[in-house]
Amino acid sequence: MKVNELTQYPEFTCVNESALSDKEIECGYVGDLLSWVMGNADAGCAWVTIQTHVNIVAVAVLVEMSCIIIPELAELEEETVVKATEEGIPIFQTPKNAFEICAWLGAQGIK
Amino acid sequence: MGYNMTFDVESGDFATAGQASRKIKKKLQDLGISSKIIRRIAIAGYEGEMNLAIHSDGGQILLDAEPGVITLRLEDTGPGIGNVDLAMTEGWSTASDSVREMGFGAGMGLPNMRNNADGFEITSRPGVGTKIKMTFDL
Ligand SMILES: Nc1ncnc2c1ncn2[C@@H]1O[C@H](COP(=O)(O)OP(=O)(O)O)[C@@H](O)[C@H]1O
Ligand SMILES: [Mg+2]
Numbered sequence: 075m076k077v078n079e080l081t082q083y084p085e086f087t088c089v090n091e092s093a094l095s096d097k098e099i100e101c102g103y104v105g106d107l108l109s110w111v112m113g114n115a116d117a118g119c120a121w122v123t124i125q126t127h128v129n130i131v132a133v134a135v136l137v138e139m140s141c142i143i144i145p146e147l148a149e150l151e152e153e154t155v156v157k158a159t160e161e162g163i164p165i166f167q168t169p170k171n172a173f174e175i176c177a178w179l180g181a182q183g184i185k
Numbered sequence: 186m187g188y189n190m191t192f193d194v195e196s197g198d199f200a201t202a203g204q205a206s207r208k209i210k211k212k213l214q215d216l217g218i219s220s221k222i223i224r225r226i227a228i229a230g231y232e233g234e235m236n237l238a239i240h241s242d243g244g245q246i247l248l249d250a251e252p253g254v255i256t257l258r259l260e261d262t263g264p265g266i267g268n269v270d271l272a273m274t275e276g277w278s279t280a281s282d283s284v285r286e287m288g289f290g291a292g293m294g295l296p297n298m299r300n301n302a303d304g305f306e307i308t309s310r311p312g313v314g315t316k317i318k319m320t321f322d323l
Pocket of ligand 2: 232235236290292293294295
């Protein structure tokens with residue numbers, strides 16, 4: 075699935091549509107400990123995290139993630155959205171929890 | 186090649202931390218270095234940058250790109266590390282609760298740096314400061 079195709083699903087809202095592209099979501103990763111994520115997440119992943127501060131953008135850029143998905147409609151800091159837009163990292167919000175997001179992505183064929 | 190850059194990192198500056206690693210990454214991309222090596226340098230650089238912001242009184246990141254090897258140095262002016270072996274242990278951290286809530290303080294930064302670099306040297310003196318030298322073979 076491509077990142078911009080995620081917008082077709084009403085339960086996923088992209089907060090910075092100008093950052094969207096047809097970059098492929100290659101895989102998924104879940105985690106909130108930034109060092110752990112940086113050490114282990116693969117490039118091209120969709121990253122599910124409850125962290126919402128601006129440093130998640132730095133992690134996503136350095137790892138070359140395809141997008142960030144924020145579960146349970148956790149509130150994003152404005153600074154994070156601005157930075158993510160600047161850096162071309164799409165961020166999605168969803169009412170689903172982290173487990174449900176992963177199960178859903180898995181059902182779409184993302185491994 | 187033969188290229189170098191220096192970045193200042195202020196103590197407590199979480200919001201802009203990551204900036205130096207991003208600039209280093211862009212520069213290395215311009216130099217045509219392989220993306221696998223860039224990723225390792227970027228991860229090590231970001232861990233170092235965050236440590237300067239979180240744990241140090243402020244410091245610098247120095248990048249040196251030469252034919253065959255990239256060197257990344259982190260130098261700060263204190264407070265230094267009392268027990269470097271302990272600090273190098275995975276999971277060991279003195280980060281505050283507020284820093285942990287942000288997802289830092291897993292105690293994996295120094296081990297991540299060592300694992301990503303081909304060469305890793307750390308020297309630290311309490312009251313003086315910490316110096317880390319990482320090399321990446323091209
Ligand atoms: N530049 C530094 N100055 C002083 N102490 C440091 C520095 N870098 C690391 N430390 C100490 O080493 C510990 C482990 O560092 P690290 O492995 O990066 O884990 P973390 O940053 O998650 O605590 C830190 O908690 C801190 O006590
Ligand atoms: Mg650290």
